[in-house]
Amino acid sequence: MTIQQKKPEAWEIKAAIPRAIRDASLAKVTPPLAGLPDTLPQSSQGLPKQILTPREFDLTENYSVTELLAKLHSKELSSEELTRAFLRRAAVAQSATNCLTDLLWEGAIERARYLDSLPAPLGPLHGLPISTKEHHGAKGGNETANASYVAYIGKFQGSTVSLDTLWDAGCVFFARTTQPQTIMHLETESNIYVGGESALIGMRGSVLGVGGDIGGSIRCPAAHCGIYGFKPSAHRLPIAGGTAHMAGRESILSTNGPMAADRDSLELFMKVMLDAEPWKLEPSIRVAPWTPYEFTRPLKIAVQWWDGVVKPHPPMIRALREVSEACKKAGMTVVDWECESLDHKKGWEILSSLYWPDGGKEVLGLLESAGEPILPLTNFIIKDQPTVKELTVTEMFKLCAEREAYRTSYARHWTSTGKQDGHEVDIILCPPSFGAATPHEQSRYWGYTSIWNLLDYPGVVFPVTKVDKEKDVKDFDYQPKNEEDKFVYDLYEPDLYHGCPISLQIIGRRHHDEKVLAALKEVERAMGKHKG
Amino acid sequence: MTIQQKKPEAWEIKAAIPRAIRDASLAKVTPPLAGLPDTLPQSSQGLPKQILTPREFDLTENYSVTELLAKLHSKELSSEELTRAFLRRAAVAQSATNCLTDLLWEGAIERARYLDSLPAPLGPLHGLPISTKEHHGAKGGNETANASYVAYIGKFQGSTVSLDTLWDAGCVFFARTTQPQTIMHLETESNIYVGGESALIGMRGSVLGVGGDIGGSIRCPAAHCGIYGFKPSAHRLPIAGGTAHMAGRESILSTNGPMAADRDSLELFMKVMLDAEPWKLEPSIRVAPWTPYEFTRPLKIAVQWWDGVVKPHPPMIRALREVSEACKKAGMTVVDWECESLDHKKGWEILSSLYWPDGGKEVLGLLESAGEPILPLTNFIIKDQPTVKELTVTEMFKLCAEREAYRTSYARHWTSTGKQDGHEVDIILCPPSFGAATPHEQSRYWGYTSIWNLLDYPGVVFPVTKVDKEKDVKDFDYQPKNEEDKFVYDLYEPDLYHGCPISLQIIGRRHHDEKVLAALKEVERAMGKHKG
Incomplete structure (x- = not known):
């Protein structure tokens, strides 16, 4: 045959x-290279030494x-x-x-x-x-x-x-x-x-x-691989000259950053x-020399336990708990960051539409021109989003004004955290994703990174722990709040993720890039990490 | 009858x-008020005292x-x-x-x-x-x-x-x-x-x-009235909440400023x-506290004698000559700012289109909805500009990319002025208009202010002199270079403008707002003005 x-x-x-x-x-x-195995082990981390x-x-x-x-x-x-x-x-x-x-x-x-x-x-x-x-x-x-x-x-x-x-x-x-x-x-x-x-x-x-990061492309992979990744505010680092879609689009900006x-x-x-x-040489970049930040009093940290849309998996919640406890022990003030009133879901609706004001025409045309298949995650981010459609300039301006109104309410909320004690929250400690790296083609919830692109807040991710199937058992009593929450809830199986890196994210206000990295240093010190 | x-x-x-x-x-x-005259004098400057x-x-x-x-x-x-x-x-x-x-x-x-x-x-x-x-x-x-x-x-x-x-x-x-x-x-x-x-x-x-200033609306009137006006870089001062067109448009930004x-x-x-x-409270504003600038060496000034499109009237050229001579005497370095290679005409083509990416639909609709007549200068800036038309988002992105390319070539030109002696030009000294205030409905050349809106460079105007029909005679040998140049040339009659204020403009690189005001202080000191 x-x-x-x-x-x-x-x-x-x-x-x-x-x-x-x-x-x-x-x-x-x-x-x-000599000694490469014919079949890769479950984890390849041991290969370099061999x-x-x-x-x-x-x-x-x-x-x-x-x-x-x-x-x-x-x-x-x-x-x-x-x-x-x-x-x-x-x-x-x-x-x-x-x-x-x-x-x-x-x-x-x-x-x-x-x-x-x-x-x-x-x-x-x-x-x-x-x-x-x-x-x-x-x-x-x-x-x-x-x-x-x-x-x-x-x-x-x-x-x-x-x-x-x-x-x-x-x-x-x-x-x-x-x-x-x-x-x-x-x-x-x-x-x-x-x-x-x-x-x-x-x-x-x-x-x-x-x-580069416009929705999490520095932070999410870094978090899943247990390395460090930093997304500064937009227009801080030069970015022009690489391949980009819709060159000249300003509705949402990508930024480069280190991993x-x-x-x-x-x-x-x-x-x-x-x-x-x-x-x-690249005049869209803000004139802002790098000016290291020094905290003069213990940090005030707001912990975002969830984003009001999708509940993080148990190892992520454990990581938040462990790090925030360590910060408290180190003398920092730790409060909760309540997301419900901030409507992250609305944020995603604005953002996902602003990613593709041309309805995805340019990129879909590029794929089509070569005859190459559209992959499932491309369909997810363009065709499956009800918000994505070709806009007129007037519709786009309206959406940019909505984005600005969203940013304004978020900024005022942040400012209001200083009303009682005169010290507003320094940083938000939050998940960079709902959990560890997902199985193939399941990275379908961007909210934990992308909301900070919408707001143009700087963010850094850093390794914290690994999934532990003994500690991070599934909560079988949890009732998912919505369709996305159910999708994410169903993804979690302790055995599948056991040993995978779990990282957290530190977020600062817009343009406070230096402060975010200074806060990471303080948080890692509280965690007992003295060497980076 | x-x-x-x-x-x-x-x-x-x-x-x-x-x-x-x-x-x-x-x-x-x-x-x-008592004693107001029935007929206004040619100049009303004497009225307050009366x-x-x-x-x-x-x-x-x-x-x-x-x-x-x-x-x-x-x-x-x-x-x-x-x-x-x-x-x-x-x-x-x-x-x-x-x-x-x-x-x-x-x-x-x-x-x-x-x-x-x-x-x-x-x-x-x-x-x-x-x-x-x-x-x-x-x-x-x-x-x-x-x-x-x-x-x-x-x-x-x-x-x-x-x-x-x-x-x-x-x-x-x-x-x-x-x-x-x-x-x-x-x-x-x-x-x-x-x-x-x-x-x-x-x-x-x-x-x-x-x-507010998106094309010269602080600087041009201030210059014509002999007062001071400052347009900082965009996103430096809060501006949201006033009446604005095409809210959410980001292609070209208006900024507030003091007069x-x-x-x-x-x-x-x-x-x-x-x-x-x-x-x-208004998160589009750059996080940039006001940080007064101090010059540590004599200024290097580039004088823009004309913009390569329209020749300024004789009193404006005299003002440039007088002030640049005073600066030289005060020990500053004075060089020429050559505009020909920088193509200000191209700048206007990009800018005028980006003012109205909706083709003027919104404002013309507003006028129409009330049945009010469209004035000649409204027609000038919308209907008479061949570049103004309703764009698709893709066309607008392309134009924003052209704007960015234009800004880039300008920025690199400025940077290159430091190649020989290690000191790039600190400021450009230039006209804020081709001359004094024009007769009614003749303000039809914006280039001397609007180019700096396109580039987002901060600019300040300051009073220098008054038109003097004896000193500022018309050059009858001048051959206008193009249609706009001829229009402007024909506008000049020494008798008509005699006694009108003539001001100049100081321009700095993007985001160097403090430096522009510091330079004004140095230039006025060179001019012998010690009190503001």
Whole structure:
């Protein structure tokens, strides 16, 4: 009996090209990876130790960015050695998670050698390997960027103010990572790639990467992989020049931000970017130098136990309880953040419509032009949202005015928290998602991250604990409040999530980016974490 | 022979109502104005001295805002006496220029008495009479705001964060001023009113007022009346709550700003507004406290002799020459700002379209709904602009992206001015208009103010000189470069403009609001003006 093989479609043939380019870039890994298992284990976290040399493993496993930079600046460590170690570790991460679009093998080594040849450090990131999302572009070289669209395969993508700044600070770009179809899922899947930046950093195949966030694309994956991710307020970091939809749309803004293996490198990243005064080249950026914040009294923290729409899973509630208890013990004031009156559901209605004022025409047209299938999570965020339709400019202005009214009521609510004692809430402590990473194609509730995009509030996520099936039992008495709540409730099975990272999120008022990172430091101190 | 009187149209009857209300508010002036001439002189600047008491004249004529506040704070002067003096002077200004929509006689006196009764000053503006544009709304009372639309006559308008802030700082609102049809002319005329805030302040019927600027509506009238006017970067001062078109439109932003008889009160106004942290109540406002700027080395000034489209009239070129010579003498570096490569004409094409992404539908509909005639300058800014048409959201996004590209090339040009000596240009010194105030209905070239709205650069105008028919002779050899240049060239006749105020404009980079006011201080010092 012969099995009739389906003839591949034109888009499938085309979609294989970037994967072939990626595989070719991985074939350059020297020495080649040895000892990769034929079948991946349930968790791949043990692979790097098995495959890398002890020296490579040590360099990529045991040091924060600050520590690596100290070694690089003092020439105790060469950039070439460090870069080769991360190139090999990224290749291991790729084999386990499919997170890369390409490994920049030759370019990275050449750059590292150049940096090593200099008599003095080029800048604050001298010699540090950094990864980026593929659709952000590339510095130097002839790299293309398809942004996970078959239609864009082969499109040349130049550099940006963002990449130039990191480059001028002395970094080594060594790997680029994948993005989902339309760059608008909370899970990375497209007709070309699966994977993502957080998977790379989660396996320490990189310790510092650049992400982008318009609904949670930095924070949600970072939270699910147990790494750090920071979304500053919009117009704080340069972003122009990467692949973006509806260029010129201002109704809701995306922002770049750091994803990192340790806390302190978030602040380092911000400082490096803003010391370069990006507003001089990209004038939409606010003129606001990075000005570290110092708390002069114990924090006042509001805990958002749920968002009034969807109840978080038990491990998330446990994480909130553990961290808020630790904060209380450290002398901070902890109050509740009541969401019911703030109507997060209304927020989502405004936001989801403002994501696609053209009704999704541009991106659906891009998919159609290449003949590639529309994936379920693309349908979810465009076609399944009753709010998404092509608007007239007048309808869009009306919706922007509603957004502004929503922001105003939220801001006034926040301001009112200072009425009684003269001190308004410093930060909100809240879930970055209803729980741990969901099974494939189930990331269908964005509310815990996206509401802060609507409000343009800065947010940072940080690892807290892991799902523990003994502690985090399912509450069989819970009565879901609505359809989305039921969907999320049904997703929880302690056995399925056991051992998965659980992270929390700290949110500050608009433009208080520095304060959010300062608060993270205080909260982690209260948690007993002294080293980032 | 009897003359057949045309029966008034419905809109004319309605439009007479707010004028009757205004006249009733003026009838309250006590004692009534005596000695008003039946026919106005060519210049009305001499009227206040003829009509006011010597004490009223002294109080309203001879002191800066800072000096008045010192007298008020020390109780050397009562707010009631000062308020009554300005109420009467504003009434004189009204009789000469038709600048008011209403005099807030009772409310202002009641407020002043309340302030006088307090044991200590309420705030930094304690007791100071302030005027506002009518469409900004009103604090307390039951004032309506028609924003010069017949359709809006009788519409109640509440207060705003902007007015609340000035109120909480202790001011007295005593008069509201008119705006042109659609609030989008550079001359104040509507089917209800003529006049304007600058005319009131130009006659010192007020020493501090609140204006708004999306194309020059603070700066151009201030320049023509010989007063000070400051347009900060957008989103610096609260603005929500006044009457605005296309609420929610973000393609081009209007901003409020001070119009004042003296320089220092511009900075005082900004400080009072930002000390109140308006972003806590109006979250579109940038979190940016007012931080006075100090120059640590002599300024580097770029002089824009013309904008590459329309040649300024001779008195404006003389003003540029005189001030730039004074700056050079004071040790500043003065270079030329070459506009040709920056294509201001292209800037206008983008801007004029972005003013009306709905093709003007909303405002034309408002005029039509009341049956009121469309005035020539409304036709000019909507119907006569080939760029104005109703856009789809996709077309608007494209235009916003073009705007951003334009801003980017301008920003990079500015940054490049520092390449040779390491110091980029601090400010641009430029005309706020091609010349002095034009005859009726001829304000048809906005480029000298509106380009800075497109770029979102802060700008201040300040008085420099007066047209002098002996010095400022017409250049009969000049060959106009294009149609607009010819229109403007033909407008100039030395005899017609003799004695009219000529002002200049200082422009800074986006968000450098404080630097612009600091530069004005340095430039005026170079000009030999020590007192604001």
